[in-house]
Amino acid sequence: MTTVIADITMSMDGYVTGVGAGPGRGLGDAEELHAWVTEQDEVDREILRAATALTGAVIMGRGLYDVVEGPGGWTTEMGYGAQEAGTPPFFVVTSEPPAESRLVREVGLRITFVDSPSAALEQAAAVAGDRAVVLMGGGELVGRALEAGLVDELRLHLAPLILGGGTPLFRPGARSHYRQRAVRPSGNACHLVYERVTSSTPGT
Incomplete structure (x- = not known):
């Protein structure tokens, strides 16, 4: 059975982007959220290598797709798995697929649009x-999947920032139980791994 992992970077107060995020604007006023990727130390590099090796396919929402597709977005040198041995297939959730994709044309990604x-x-x-x-995001897609109980494992990269606003990962009223499996601090983030607890999970 395939394991579903939600993997996302979050501020200390629960935001996955800053204010003003969007195409051409990236993470808004919170680009430093991803310092663990852009300024990675050895722990960060190990986390990235392990995540890429584990990944068989990636799902993202349309909002995140528009950001990485647009100006300043992913290239052959920068993107999910770009510095590793190959990139996985991507599935983008959208009711309005674009007519063409720069990421397919220029970067060579395999992208399927689903509704x-x-x-x-x-x-x-x-x-x-x-x-x-x-x-991998965005926050709304991951949040909905968590609420629906579709995520087996939650991987949070907790950035040492308090943003005070932006896109929240969790919504009021959402409730679920996880077991902590791993904590690895780096110089840029604290990498956390949680396993969803269900009635059939051994030891619960």
Whole structure:
């Protein structure tokens, strides 16, 4: 059975972007959220290498796709798995697929546009093989998947920032139980791994 992992960077007060995020504006006023990727130390590099090796397919929402597709977005040198041995297939959840994709044309990514998270999960699981399906964002898509109980493992990269606003990962009323599996601090973030607790989870 395919493991579904939500993997996302978050501020100490629960935001995954700053104010003003969007195409051409990246993370808004919070670009330093991803210092663990852009200014990585050895722990950060290990985390990135392990995540890429584990990934069989990636799912993202349309908002995140528009950011990485647009000006200043992903290139052959910068993007998910760009510095590793190959990149996984991507599934973008959107009701309005674009007519063409720069990431496909210029970067050579394999991208499939699907109209629902459930369809994305089904198709991603079919190609992931014995590796994981990774939900990388944006915050709304990951938050909805967490609320729906679709995520087996939650990986948070906690940046040492308090933003005071932006895109929240969690919404009021959402409630679920996780077991902490790993904590690895680096010079730029604290990398946290949680396993979702279900009634069938051993030891619960």
